[in-house]
Amino acid sequence: MYLEDFRNNEFDRCAILIPSIPHSIINLKYDIYSSHAYKFTVTSLRDLELSVNGLNNGIDAVPALNMWYLSVNSFLETILKILSLKTGITDNYSDMTIEVKYRRILNMLLLENSILEDKLYDKLSDFTLIHKNLHMDLNDKNKLLFKTANFSPKPFFINQIDVIQSMMIAVEIFQNFRFIFEGLDLMPNIPILTQTEKCVFEKLSVLQSNVIVPIINDILSKHKIKTKLIYQEKFKQFPTTSLFENKQILIISKNVEDEKYKWKLNSLQTDVVSYYHFNLMKKYNGREENFYRNYQAQNQKNITEDKTKNIKKPNKNNFTRLLNITEKIKNYFPPDRADLSRNDSADLQSVHAKIV
Structure with missing residues (x-):
């Protein structure tokens, strides 16, 4: 079996179904994107928390x-x-920007456009602007102007504030429309691993x-840094629409995996x-100054020459050898960055240990 075959595995797939309307299955992709x-x-x-010699803007910013925008x-x-x-x-929604989609939903639900809605519309416009320009190679002299949101004028230099702002916009949208359909809670569910390595789902809010x-x-507080971004806002909820009655819209999921995808895996713990x-790091020891960022072609051979051919490779038939170097690896790698080490949250004290 090929790894590509598992792309078709629909296990844990979630979708919306309207039983009274034929062919009405709509995939809940935003749940995956939000995760x-x-x-x-x-x-x-x-990355920001563990900054030592300089402030780390976050390699995952x-x-x-991008994923918050997709969500x-x-x-x-x-x-x-x-x-x-x-x-x-019906319209071609794929060609609409998120702010246009937002305004279209308000109109279809016959909701009045208040000052709060107009402000969120501007935030979404700003979100579209920075997302679009992240995929463009702007001149350094060109700075983006935003109406409301706290985004970087130069998208190439975004950091954690841009990430938090993106998340706040997403949560506000989710909260606005969370209960617009009778009997449904549309707030994304985020999978997390408990301390006992069991997967649970918690609402993004x-x-x-x-x-x-x-x-x-x-x-x-740790780094004695401030931010102009207000990140502890409370968001309103729109009323439930009368277009649908209770249980007219269902959320379904595939909870049983097809037999052909129940592949027998090697349970041996390796790294x-x-x-x-x-x-690879062995070749840097004592020679770190020779491995700086370099774009000069004439020095390419001397500086970036691959020395890995002399590195002893592990016996593929004996993976247990990999377990013996765990302690050594810890000296070179930071703690698991996907680990939520805080345990003082009121509602999640015994839950959040790692992100799936």
């Missing part, structure tokens, strides 16, 4: 912002698809208020990834 976005957000904050976009499009099935109003906010507070990085 990735949350993980990138946590690792980006950990860009993917975190919002997918969430709004899911709602539009549901409303379209009921109202018969709970993680945001009980984990992310105290994490930010403690990290800023192949760290092993090969550890071996």
Whole structure:
């Protein structure tokens, strides 16, 4: 069996189903995107927390912002698809920006555009602007102007503030439309591992208020840094629409895995990834100054020459050797960045240990 075959494994897939309307299955992709976005957000904050010689802007800042944007976009499009099935109003939603989708939903639900809605519309416009320009190579002299959101004028230099701002916009959108359909809670569910290595799901709003906010507070306090961003806001909820009655919209999931995907895996605990990085690091010892960032072609051979051919490779038939170097690896690698080490959150005290 090929690894590519597992792309078709629909185990744990979630979708929306409207039984009264044929062919009405809508995949809940925003749940998956939000899970990735949350993980990138946590690792980006950990980079800031563990900064020593200089402030680390977070290597996962860009993917975190991108995934929050995808989450919002997918969430709004899911709602539009549901409303379209009921109202018969169809448009090419894929060509709309998130702020246009937001305004379209308000109109379809006959919700008035208050000052708060207009402000969120501007935030979404700002979100679209920075997301779009992250994929463009702007001149350094060009600075983006934002109406409301606290985003970097130069997208190439984003950091944890841009990530937090992205998450706050996402949570606000999710909270606004959380209960618009009778009997459904559309707030994304984030998978996390407990201290007993069991997977549980927690609502993003709970993680945001009980984990992310105290994490930010403690990290800023640790490094004596402030931020202009207000990241502890409370968001409104729109009323439930009368377009659907209770149980007219269902959320279904595939909880039983197909037999062909129940592949027998090797249960031996190994750390192949760290092993090969550890071996590569041997060539840097005592010569770190020779391995700086370099783009000069004439020095390329001397500085970037691959010395790994002399590194002894592990016996592929004896993976237990990998277990013996665990302690050595710890000297070279930081703690598991996907680990949520805080345990003082009121609602998650015995739950959050690691992010899936």
